[in-house]
Amino acid sequence: LRREAPVRYDNSRNCWDVFAYDDVHRVLKDSLTFSSVRGTAAGQNLLFMDPPKHTQMRDLVNKAFTPRAIQELAPRIQSITEDLLEQVSGQEMDLVSDFATPMPVIVIAELLGAPTEDRSLFKKWSDILVESAENATDEAFQKITEKRMHAMQELAQYFKNIIEIRSKHPQDDLISALLIAEINGEKLTDRELISFCILLLAAGNETTTNLITNGVRILAEQPSVQTELYRNLDAIPSFIEEVLRYYPPIVAIGRIATKDTEIGSQTVKAGEQVISWVGAANRDESKFSEPDKFNLLRKPNPHMSFGFGIHFCLGAPLARLEGKIALQVLLERYEEIKLVSDRPLIPIPSSFVFGVKNYPI
Ligand code: HEM
CATH class of the missing domain: 3.30.43.20 (Uridine Diphospho-n-acetylenolpyruvylglucosamine Reductase; domain 2)
Incomplete structure (x- = not known):
């Protein structure tokens, strides 16, 4: 084509x-000729805003989402990665459900300021939000929509509580930083803040899961690349960029x-x-x-693969860091990585997302 x-x-x-x-x-x-605005319900969401509203909101969240703040997360991401892999040590694992899905969910939840003990709640909500309704029967579609709305309400309530607590007792987390960030004397409203938190979960989880899985998939599909990477671990950042190009987690943008x-x-x-x-x-x-x-x-x-222009992915530095640490730890822990099933891979049923549902290694 x-x-x-x-x-x-x-x-x-x-x-x-x-x-x-x-x-x-x-x-x-x-972005003047090609707008991102879709419907009214999405109007609170950075992804679906045009300038000048987009510029104002983006400047504000950029303040809290700096490359430096992201780099500081490295030791935490490393320990989350090692903990998850330790749980499946010495055995076959499903890369997607055992590692590539929970890792970014836990990282974002903790970046926002959610306590570690709420990890399983975040995993549950993010799974519901990314569940695809494409090709579903009418009845199944209705059920998925209801489940999503319920999850959104629970999530919104969860963040409302955290915002309330953090506005009285700020901590070293993203929500506390966003609560004080100002542009031209204006702060985010509580509603904007909640909807931004939900956007981060929706935009940052499945995409990063697929980056990690697609990367490991390349290693299993192309043994010569695997050998080359084992010999030159310094090439991991370059490997991640090529995975993004070759198997992009998001293949199309509207x-x-x-x-x-x-x-x-x-x-x-x-x-x-x-x-x-x-x-x-x-x-x-x-x-x-x-x-x-x-x-x-x-x-x-x-x-x-992270888009281009004013909507260029806000989370790109975080996704790159998570991808790098995931690959580093996997390659350090295992001598060789192989797909251990000859059943056909099941693609994620979406025309915009490129990934597979399971990847047993
Ligand atoms: C925007 C891809 C990870 C947050 C985008 C866009 C793409 C993208 C293509 C542009 C959409 C458009 O132009 O309409 C990806 C990929 C990721 C990833 C491939 C992982 C490999 C993340 C992470 C986060 C995140 C980890 C946050 C924690 C966002 C946000 C926007 C965005 C907030 C909207 C930016 C704006 O509209 O100004 N992402 N993303 N993304 N991404 Fe990512």
Whole structure:
């Protein structure tokens, strides 16, 4: 499609699909022409805001989400990783459920300021929120929607309590930092703060789970890459970037055109939906040499798996750090990593997410 129909309208889904690197780049860069705003319910959520509201909110949360604050989490992430792997030491494990799912959930919950003893609550809520309703029957869809709404209410209530406690007794955590952060004398409202906490859980968990799983999947599928990485552990950050390019956890990003415009040789009308296929752009041969080859030391690697422009992933430094520590600890603990099942892998049932449900190693 990238070669034959780089920009095409799909009548069955009522949207434009954009596949080539330069076109995807342009759509993500031009936030005036391609809006992120969707419906009114999503209006409190950074991901679905346009400037000037987006700029104000993003500046505010950036203050608390600095690379330095994230780097300080490294020892904690390391110990969470080691604890989880210790529990399945010496045995076969399902990488997804035993390690790659709980790890980022626990990290975000503790970053926000939730006490360690509430870990299992966060795991339960995040599983419900990411449960896919795609391809579900009407009845199943209704059940999933009800469960999600219930989980959202429980989560909102949970954060309300933490916010109340932290506003009286600040601690060294993200919620306390967000409570005092100000832009032009304005702070976040409690509602905005709660919805930001929920966004972090929704945006940061399944994506990081899939980054870790997709990375281990590369090692199992391409033994020569595994050997090369064992010999050169310093290449782990470069390996993580190439995993992001080659098997991106999010393969597509949606926008709405705000005015009539051209992409490639096609005319997109105001109000039409535009899907940017990052997964296809990351394999564009005009940007990457031998794009279908996994190149451990690829440089430069301007993949767009964290998006591009004003909505560039806020959690990218955290995801990169978690990916690096996960791989480091796995490679230190095990002499070799192998997939131990010949059953077909079950993909996560979503057109926007790339990952598998289980990965026994
Ligand atoms: C935005 C991918 C991890 C929080 C985004 C976007 C992408 C993305 C593609 C842009 C969406 C758009 O333009 O509409 C990923 C991937 C991750 C990851 C692949 C893991 C490998 C995280 C983590 C967090 C996080 C760990 C937080 C703890 C966010 C937030 C936004 C965002 C808050 C919205 C930023 C904005 O709208 O200004 N992410 N993400 N993400 N991500 Fe991530």
